[in-house]
Amino acid sequence: MSSKSPTEAVPVQLRGVTKRYGSETAVAPLDLTVEAGSFVSFLGPSGSGKTTTLKMISGFERPDEGAVLFGARDITSLPPEQRGVGVVFQNYSLFPHMSVARNIEFPLRMRGVDRSIRARKVREALELVELPHVAHRRPHELSGGQQQRIAIARALVFDPALLLMDEPLGALDRRLRESMQLEIKALHERLDVTIIYVTHDQEEALAMSDQIVVFNQGRVEQVGTPQAVYGRPRTLFVADFLGESFSVSGQVADGVFAADAPVALRLDVDAGVGNGPARAIWRSGSVTASPPAGDGSWAPMPTTVVASAFAGDRLKLKLRVGSGTEGIVSMGADWPAPPPGDALDVYVDRKRAVVVGAGEGAEA
Amino acid sequence: MSQPRTGSLHWLLILPLLAVLAVLFIAPLYFVIERGFTDPPGAGWDNYQRALEDPAARRYAWNTIRTAFTVTLCASVLGYTYAYATFRASRRMRVFLLYCVLVPFWTSLLVRTYAWAIMLRDEGVINKTLGSIGLIDAPLPLLRNSFAVTLGMTQILLPFVILPCYSAMTRVDVSLVQAARSLGATPTSAFFRVFLPLTRPGLAAGAFLTFILATGYYITPVLLGGPGDQPVAVLIENAVQQQGDWGLAGALAALVTVLVLVALMAGWRSLTRSVLESGRRS
Ligand SMILES: Nc1ncnc2c1ncn2[C@@H]1O[C@H](COP(=O)(O)OP(=O)(O)OP(=O)(O)O)[C@@H](O)[C@H]1O
Ligand SMILES: [Mg+2]
Numbered sequence: 225m226s227s228k229s230p231t232e233a234v235p236v237q238l239r240g241v242t243k244r245y246g247s248e249t250a251v252a253p254l255d256l257t258v259e260a261g262s263f264v265s266f267l268g269p270s271g272s273g274k275t276t277t278l279k280m281i282s283g284f285e286r287p288d289e290g291a292v293l294f295g296a297r298d299i300t301s302l303p304p305e306q307r308g309v310g311v312v313f314q315n316y317s318l319f320p321h322m323s324v325a326r327n328i329e330f331p332l333r334m335r336g337v338d339r340s341i342r343a344r345k346v347r348e349a350l351e352l353v354e355l356p357h358v359a360h361r362r363p364h365e366l367s368g369g370q371q372q373r374i375a376i377a378r379a380l381v382f383d384p385a386l387l388l389m390d391e392p393l394g395a396l397d398r399r400l401r402e403s404m405q406l407e408i409k410a411l412h413e414r415l416d417v418t419i420i421y422v423t424h425d426q427e428e429a430l431a432m433s434d435q436i437v438v439f440n441q442g443r444v445e446q447v448g449t450p451q452a453v454y455g456r457p458r459t460l461f462v463a464d465f466l467g468e469s470f471s472v473s474g475q476v477a478d479g480v481f482a483a484d485a486p487v488a489l490r491l492d493v494d495a496g497v498g499n500g501p502a503r504a505i506w507r508s509g510s511v512t513a514s515p516p517a518g519d520g521s522w523a524p525m526p527t528t529v530v531a532s533a534f535a536g537d538r539l540k541l542k543l544r545v546g547s548g549t550e551g552i553v554s555m556g557a558d559w560p561a562p563p564p565g566d567a568l569d570v571y572v573d574r575k576r577a578v579v580v581g582a583g584e585g586a587e588a
Numbered sequence: 589m590s591q592p593r594t595g596s597l598h599w600l601l602i603l604p605l606l607a608v609l610a611v612l613f614i615a616p617l618y619f620v621i622e623r624g625f626t627d628p629p630g631a632g633w634d635n636y637q638r639a640l641e642d643p644a645a646r647r648y649a650w651n652t653i654r655t656a657f658t659v660t661l662c663a664s665v666l667g668y669t670y671a672y673a674t675f676r677a678s679r680r681m682r683v684f685l686l687y688c689v690l691v692p693f694w695t696s697l698l699v700r701t702y703a704w705a706i707m708l709r710d711e712g713v714i715n716k717t718l719g720s721i722g723l724i725d726a727p728l729p730l731l732r733n734s735f736a737v738t739l740g741m742t743q744i745l746l747p748f749v750i751l752p753c754y755s756a757m758t759r760v761d762v763s764l765v766q767a768a769r770s771l772g773a774t775p776t777s778a779f780f781r782v783f784l785p786l787t788r789p790g791l792a793a794g795a796f797l798t799f800i801l802a803t804g805y806y807i808t809p810v811l812l813g814g815p816g817d818q819p820v821a822v823l824i825e826n827a828v829q830q831q832g833d834w835g836l837a838g839a840l841a842a843l844v845t846v847l848v849l850v851a852l853m854a855g856w857r858s859l860t861r862s863v864l865e866s867g868r869r870s
Binding site for chain 2: 282283284303304305307308309310311313315317319320321330331334335378379382
């Protein structure tokens, strides 16, 4: 539990891991490496295989194919109790028939840890989550946030090298969720532990992670830092899933993107995008109604306002580009919201455009 | 656990049942117990003294309690195991196994007891089979002993353990067992430290029901048991049928009732807890 924990964080590697339930493929062959000591989020919509992947790492499901490695050790067929992985479940899963202290002590008992050491470790774990006064309560006598902290203490008390959390904050209200996010992040910085964190909340993933793994239909769409998956999405799905975006459709030919008429816009694209239908995508910050003067990278784009909403410091606009694609962008709220149906010329930042292929099935 | 109150109206719903109970159960019980004090006239506590000092009565009471304990123990172990196997079985198998528990309920107690008697006697299927394959030379003494009583009563009372246990199991959150595993518990210790404690109220309720029912069993011990297995009920029947001694019968009946009430109070907490918790969402 202390910073000089006996177990060192381990890297986790998935090699061609596949899981099928009957005829349905929950996880398609999946390759992934999680660096030791990092905080990695699995982000994706419901049913995209996040929990299934997590279960194969914790040992509750066996992959139909492929291997799971901790460091250099192949643990594919090791039962969960021998993996030494801490797991925090969405519904906390505290044992209702044991006191908080007994709950936290449980993994230590299972490991035959000496009584006096157990008592000390339980105390330390409770202090770590800042709940030293609830040791003798039953789980049902705690609030949701407190229960979740006890669940975290219990999963950490045996110094696991790897901590798995499956939507641990899903049942909490927004305010509490945000403060718990910071607490978990702080814990991660203090302890030498690899954390894999499942969520379908993109803001949570962006705020907490070193790396984000975006899941879609049992496949990994993109792995990267929050900045990369947000700012440089590689597919339309990632662009849409990670937040507000604004896009125009067009065609890529020989390294140049040309927007469909009536938009007159041409962009150079990197080699990764092949010829064919494509989309140019912008995040909120690179779309504006009033571009800074003298900056040549802003290109005008005629749009129609579909809907608008006031969101405190920003104005949220749903816009349709001539060619039919719709997108949502936020802009500074220092001007009156245009009524739906109005034409609105916005400007997009050429330098910050991301072009992705929009071929078969890429439409989200 | 807090349920919306339906005002005072819900009493009206129980009223018919209470009336039926009063007429068919409480009134006869009262008259029987009353006879214990008034037959012969002016008997007072004499009948009770006779009952308590009668060595036969003590022996028969001991038979009753001993049988009830053995049966409760066997039914609890077998019933919990059966319920657990059902709980872990595939969906279709589960339906089949639960069916097997319920089917005997549609057969009369007397028929089932006779069926055991026929199977267990010297010329019964079991002894015949064992003899014909040469495993035994002489028939095994299977009938008219404690073994037969325990076997018959356990089989008949098993559903009363299986059903509450199974229902308790279906209410357990399986992620708790998974949590135990992830925290280092082997399947065995996850079962004993998490699953069993969480289903204990169901087991306690089942065991308790079985015990209460077993203390009142009459036909099965009489038909399957030997002289050492006869329950108090036999003594009461004797007093009435053979001696016409209603006073002694009344006193004995009252004593048995008190015994059951004491057991009821001892087990009350576990029973009410399991019943109340079954109405609560986990
Ligand atoms: N035990 C199971 N039996 C059959 N199918 C399953 C089982 N568990 C998961 N699946 C299927 O596998 C797919 C992936 O499920 P999984 O639970 O991994 O999704 P998830 O990404 O965790 O979703 P959520 O965000 O809703 O928790 C889903 O289509 C689901 O229906
Ligand atoms: Mg899930």
